[in-house]
Amino acid sequence: MDTDVAPPLGGWQQTWRLVAAAALGIPFWLSTGTALPRGCATDTCSWFATGDPLVALGCLAVLLLRRRFPLAVAMAVAIAPGGSALATGAALLALCSISTRRRPGEIGAVALGYVAASQFTLVLYPIGSPPGSVWLQLALTALSAGIAVAIGVAVGARRVEVRSLRERAESAEREQTARAAQARALERNRIAREMHDVLAHRISLVAMQAGVLDHRGNLTTEENRTLIRGIADGSHQALEELRDVLGVLRADPGHPEPPQPSLDRIPELVADARASGLDVALTTTVTAEPSDAVGRTCHRVVQEGLTNAAKHAPGARVHVTVEGTAGNELHVSVHNSPATTTPTTRPPASGFGLLGLAERITLAGGKLSHDPTPEGGYVLTARLPWPNHDHDHEKRS
Incomplete structure (x- = not known):
């Protein structure tokens, strides 16, 4: 230094x-x-x-x-x-x-x-001066010089120490600022993924219902009213979910982040898809509740599968399967048959849905696969580790 x-x-x-x-x-x-x-x-x-x-x-x-x-x-x-x-x-x-x-x-x-x-x-x-006084003068002068040097060296060492402590404090402050900036960037990325997962599914169902109204002219008045009501409800729910996600940006200790969806909300997700006109069947053999991270990831897999089926396979039958046991693995798959109708417009797509889902599953320690089936359909499958922790408890009804 x-x-x-x-x-x-x-x-x-x-x-x-x-x-x-x-x-x-x-x-x-x-x-x-x-x-x-x-x-x-x-x-x-x-x-x-x-x-x-x-x-x-x-x-x-x-x-x-x-x-x-x-x-x-x-x-x-x-x-x-x-x-x-x-x-x-x-x-x-x-x-x-x-x-x-x-x-x-x-x-x-x-x-x-x-x-x-x-x-x-x-x-x-x-x-x-008496004899020998020269040596006494020399000794006293050398002693005073030694004292001055000792004081100066001590002051210099103290300055170096204070400067070092100041630089370390400034470095720690810069590192803290960098960590805070990184945390904000990670939070923004997480919010962006949440917005895609939540809104893409809801808007895809609304777009599917609007497409039915656009290319089918033989619907009865009641059927038209049902689809219009579904579009209105879906749009309202999309706005509510967007408000919830953006609320994270303003979150403080007095306004905690709203609870994230987990495994127990998959039936609700399937029911919403059915109400929007998607032919969905759900089969689940899970009787326990996994951790929040595993349950949330499983929910996102089903949500992404239903969103893609509504976008790219209109009129297809969709089968959702969730099975697994604690201490082993949790398997979830979304399989859809070939599309029975051709959409009049190209469905909107970001291209990042499966990419973000793969990142989620990798962070959870699982594996994701998505492939077309021989009959022309598509299957999305995820395998997630399910450790058998003592805090696992029976699934809430």
């Missing part, structure tokens, strides 16, 4: 750092002044009272550029204590700042420049 770029500082942060640097240099400046001979500050040591503070002030001003030119500023300020005791605080701040970059070469060069330049203070000012 790149540690060169430090977070921007506000005005108050810059101010208190510079004030702290100035305050830190004052003890070094005063200690140097007390070690000077009496009267030196107003005679031969006028630099102490004028030049020394000016150099320190210049160092504080240069520190404002340390984020733009970190190494150059740090090196320039670090050697300033050679000509200004008051600039020691600014030098330590510069050393601490360059240490936040955690580059050993830069830190070593600046620290060495600071330690070496600080020894020139003994040469600049006529300070009488």
